Amino acid sequence: MNKRIKVRLYxxxxxxxxxxxxFNAFRYIYNLxxxxxxxxxxxxxxxxxxxxxxxxVLEIRKEVPWLLECKAExxxxxxxxxxxxxxxxxNGSGYPKFKSKRGEQYFHAYQSINCKGSRLTFYKQKIKFxxxxxxxELLNTSKVKQVTxxxxxxxxxxxxxxxxxxxxxxxxxxNNSVGIDLGIKDLVITSQGVVYENxxxxxxxxxxxKRLQRKFSKTKKGGKNREKLRKKIAKVYRxxxxxxxxxxxxxxxxxxxxNQTIVLETLRIKNMVKNRKLAKSxxxxxWGTLIRMLEYKSKxxxxxxIRIDTFYPSSKTCSGCGSVKEELKLSERTYxxxxxxxxxxxxxxxxxxIRNAGIKIPxxxxxxxxxxxxxxQEVID
Numbered sequence: 001m002n003k004r005i006k007v008r009l010y011x012x013x014x015x016x017x018x019x020x021x022x023f024n025a026f027r028y029i030y031n032l033x034x035x036x037x038x039x040x041x042x043x044x045x046x047x048x049x050x051x052x053x054x055x056x057v058l059e060i061r062k063e064v065p066w067l068l069e070c071k072a073e074x075x076x077x078x079x080x081x082x083x084x085x086x087x088x089x090x091n092g093s094g095y096p097k098f099k100s101k102r103g104e105q106y107f108h109a110y111q112s113i114n115c116k117g118s119r120l121t122f123y124k125q126k127i128k129f130x131x132x133x134x135x136x137e138l139l140n141t142s143k144v145k146q147v148t149x150x151x152x153x154x155x156x157x158x159x160x161x162x163x164x165x166x167x168x169x170x171x172x173x174x175n176n177s178v179g180i181d182l183g184i185k186d187l188v189i190t191s192q193g194v195v196y197e198n199x200x201x202x203x204x205x206x207x208x209x210k211r212l213q214r215k216f217s218k219t220k221k222g223g224k225n226r227e228k229l230r231k232k233i234a235k236v237y238r239x240x241x242x243x244x245x246x247x248x249x250x251x252x253x254x255x256x257x258x259n260q261t262i263v264l265e266t267l268r269i270k271n272m273v274k275n276r277k278l279a280k281s282x283x284x285x286x287w288g289t290l291i292r293m294l295e296y297k298s299k300x301x302x303x304x305x306i307r308i309d310t311f312y313p314s315s316k317t318c319s320g321c322g323s324v325k326e327e328l329k330l331s332e333r334t335y336x337x338x339x340x341x342x343x344x345x346x347x348x349x350x351x352x353x354i355r356n357a358g359i360k361i362p363x364x365x366x367x368x369x370x371x372x373x374x375x376x377q378e379v380i381d
Contacts, residue, residue, distance in 0.1 A: 026107035050083025153234035170302035177261035179355025263358030
């Protein structure tokens with residue numbers, strides 16, 4: 001199987017110049033290829049494949065001295081990326097845009113790349129990187145299929161390796177199955193009564209962001225102070241992303257380790273964020289990140305992931321008798337069944353229904369469950 005490993009690079013001044021030259025070349029050829037493809041279609045209704053454009057790009061490279069200082073495969077890859085972006089557009093993604101010299105920069109490389117110790121050899125440059133000892137050993141002993149070099153908005157350099165590794169050992173089979181309800185008040189509520197709180201990383205950092213952005217708006221365009229503040233703001237956003245990913249990895253690891261079958265709702269998040277009152281909270285919760293982690297980890301470790309229908313009324317259905325309420329307000333946090341008289345936490349009721357809908361067999365009696373936070377180890381009222 002293929003695995004991606006991201007490492008931080010610490011290039012020297014000379015090595016930075018080599019990387020920057022490749023970033024500029026990739027961006028220049030990408031924009032040139034995009035403009036060429038658009039002009040061909042608009043004026044003559046002609047379309048060319050990425051392979052044909054790449055051949056013409058290599059001819060242009062021979063006539064531009066500074067492009068000759070870059071690897072040919074990195075320049076050629078830009079033409080393929082333009083073709084790929086148009087294919088994604090026809091499959092429902094956004095229309096391809098021209099790349100800016102501001103913000104993140106990247107390029108791809110495939111050939112003559114290897115790792116020895118904590119050094120990455122690229123274009124006759126041995127670039128230092130830092131990561132864990134396990135990853136260093138893995139990079140030294142595995143075949144590197146592709147490397148994406150990246151300079152992020154903070155100005156730091158990264159290398160994202162795609163390597164071939166053995167499939168991880170499957171976890172021992174378990175008889176446990178769990179239904180998961182994703183929410184805003186609490187991030188994850190399981191049918192076993194376990195609750196993972198919503199840390200609200202973006203919301204809690206918003207005050208600091210507003211202060212920095214207010215200062216940024218008052219600085220002079222092109223000034224050094226403006227650039228310093230831009231990097232500060234970028235670092236705050238990067239910290240939010242890292243905190244969220246670390247927390248979600250711990251949640252997904254817990255769920256995958258303890259359960260054989262995981263049942264989820266099929267959420268249409270793009271439609272949900274159209275609600276102006278909840279859009280910020282939904283984006284901050286980032287359910288899609290957690291769902292993706294559960295998907296690939298369940299494949300790795302031999303777990304079964306089941307998705308139920310989007311329109312299944314998990315919140316309105318009674319987990320005790322199965323009757324469905326006609327209306328349930330968002331403010332009603334306790335579900336009260338009119339048929340059997342069951343009173344239960346709204347989110348716990350939904351997670352039990354999700355589990356039952358996925359495996360068709362209820363396992364745990366409702367009366368035995370209480371909501372417990374695994375991080376605080378306390379009962380939640």
